[in-house]
Amino acid sequence: MLQIEDTFFELGRTCKRDCLIICDRGAMDASAFVTKERWDEIMKENCWNSVELRDNRYNQIIHMVTAAKGAEEFYSTEDHNCRSENVDLARELDSRAAASWVGHPYFDVIDNSTDFEDKIRRMIGSVCHKIGIDTGDRLLKNARKHKFLVEGPLPEDSVFPPFQDFEVVHNYLQSNSPNQVRLRKRGQKGHYSYIHTVRRQNTPGGQVIEVKTQIGHRDYINLLTQKDIAHFTIYKRRRCFIHNNQYFQLDMYEQPSHPRCKGLILLETYSAVDDEQLQQTLPPFLNIKKEVTGNPDYSMYNLSLREDWKTSKKFCRSIIGPETQPNESGENYYQKDRNETSGHAQTQACKTNGYNNKEVMKPTINGKI
Incomplete structure (x- = not known):
């Protein structure tokens, strides 16, 4: 399978036009169907590691949740030559397949909370959003990023569902205001992926656009020389x-880090459901104090500032749209709902190779629709 993928990846690199390569299943899916011990043996025999095989090989992962979870009346093995699992086994395999991709930096789960046509639209919209294609309101499902403040201490690891832990290092680079430029190093067990992000503000329509580019270790080291000492x-x-x-x-x-970051724990997710429904999906084993979406006090850009916020001219009060304004008490307030601001966030993600700077996007779509 990897050789077949590599063939298409190479064809994409030599193509004179931008192209999108969609993989039905991906390298990590195999780990869902063998024991952990056997998978570890396969990884060792082939000198593979999870960061390269999961995070660096694919730009985006989309897990289409099986109809056996939430749309059971539509799940059937009839007219499916390759499908023989009953509902219970389908659920188990679906959970294992999803767990095999946990840890990928751009992982979207498309569940059965809508009808089938909307499920497909959400999947297409997720891909378009990631590569920066403007679809207008045709595929819009109001998915937005939510951020929550969590109070420690955290529960024992055994309380969590299957998880992956990563070391993450962020550095902001010198840039022309109001744009923000940062580097991210992310990995585990000595293997890392590197992302260069440019956050563009004051774009037409008030949008905030983030352009993310996967880079190599050498480019990462070179770009670190532009680190913003502020x-x-x-x-x-x-x-x-x-x-x-x-x-x-x-x-x-x-x-x-700055003392303001000591003990700080933040939980993030993307969701299109309303606040009441979202509250029901939050992990009950975490002590979630409040939602801080859009609150400049919890912006990583502001948290990393060396200067005192009260005197700093670099403190960014506009996180998700127009400038926040002081309220009657003189404190800054923020707008929690992105739909109430003049803009919305968009993300572009591409992998640039060495062939005429062509962009080859390689998402993998995982699971039964």
Whole structure:
């Protein structure tokens, strides 16, 4: 399978036009159908590691949740030559397949909360959103990023569903205001992936656009020479897991950092459901204090500032749209709902290779529709 993928990846690199390569299943899926011990043996025999095989090989992972979870009346083995599992086994295999991809930095779970046509639209919209294709309102499902403040200490690891932990290091680079440029190093067991991100503000329509580019270790080291000394380096331990068909990232800030980051724990997820429904999907084993989506006090850019926020001219009060304004008490407030602002966030993700700077996007779509 990897050789077949590599053939198409190479064809994509030599293509004179931008191209999108979609893989039905991917390398990590095999781990869902063998024991952990056997998978570890396969990885060792082939000199593979999870960061390269899972995180660096594919730009995006989309897990299509089986109809056996939430749409049981539509699950059938009839007219499916390759499908023989009953509902219970289908659910188990689906959970194992999803767990095999936990940890990928761009992992989207498409569940059965809508009808089939909308499920397909959400999947297509997720891909378009990631590669920066403007679809207008044709595929819009109001998915947005949510951030929550979590109070420690965290429960024992055994309380969590299957998870992956990563070392994450962020550095902000010198840039022309109001744009923000940062580097991210992310990995585990000595293997890392590197992302260069440019956050563009004041774009037409008030949009905030993030352009993410996967880079190699040498480019990462070279770009670090442009580090902005006005910011601390941010160190995190990131835990990725799935709960209630929702993909979560739990960021635990680590030292050295500014004292304001000491003990800070933030939970992030993307969702299109309303606040009441979202509350029901949040992990009950975490002590979630409040939602801080859009609150500038919990922006990583502001958290990394060396200067005191009260006197700093670099403190960014506009996180998800127009400038926040002081309320009657003189404190800054923020707008929680992105739909209430003049813009919305968009993300572009591409992998640039050495062939005429062509962009080859390689998502893998995983699971039964």
